[in-house]
Amino acid sequence: MDRLDEIFRMQQALNDDIIARRHLEGISNTEWIQKQTLAMLSEMAELLNEVNFKWWKNPKPVDDHAVMTPQEMYDIYMEKNKENFNRQLGLSKKEGYKAPD
Numbered sequence: 001m002d003r004l005d006e007i008f009r010m011q012q013a014l015n016d017d018i019i020a021r022r023h024l025e026g027i028s029n030t031e032w033i034q035k036q037t038l039a040m041l042s043e044m045a046e047l048l049n050e051v052n053f054k055w056w057k058n059p060k061p062v063d064d065h066a067v068m069t070p071q072e073m074y075d076i077y078m079e080k081n082k083e084n085f086n087r088q089l090g091l092s093k094k095e096g097y098k099a100p101d
Contacts, residue, residue: 003074010081021088021099 001009015032019025027035050066052059068076083092090098 003070007074007077010077014081014084017085018088018099 019027047066050063052062065072065076083094086092087094087097088099
C-alpha cells in the first residue's frame with residue numbers, strides 16, 4: 001500500500017472513531033469538510049511559521065523536523081495517529097482530549 005493511501009486510511013479510521021466516541025453522527029458531510037478544512041489551515045499556519053515568512057522578524061533556523069520528507073512525514077504521522085487515539089481514550093499524558101464515557 002502506498003504511504004499516502006495508508007495515511008488516508010488511518011485518518012479515516014481516526015475520524016470514524018472520533019465520530020462514534022463523541023456521538024457526532026449527526027454532523028453533515030458539509031460541516032465535516034468545513035471542520036477538516038479548518039484543521040488543515042491550522043496545520044498549514046504552523047508550517048508557515050517554520051519557514052520565516054515574517055520579513056519584519058529576525059529569522060530563526062528552520063526546524064527540519066517540522067518541514068519533512070515524504071518518509072519523515074509518514075513516520076511522524078504514524079506516531080501522531082497513535083497518540084490521537086490515545087488522547088481520545090484518555091491514555092495520553094496530554095489532558096483535555098478524553099472523550100466522555
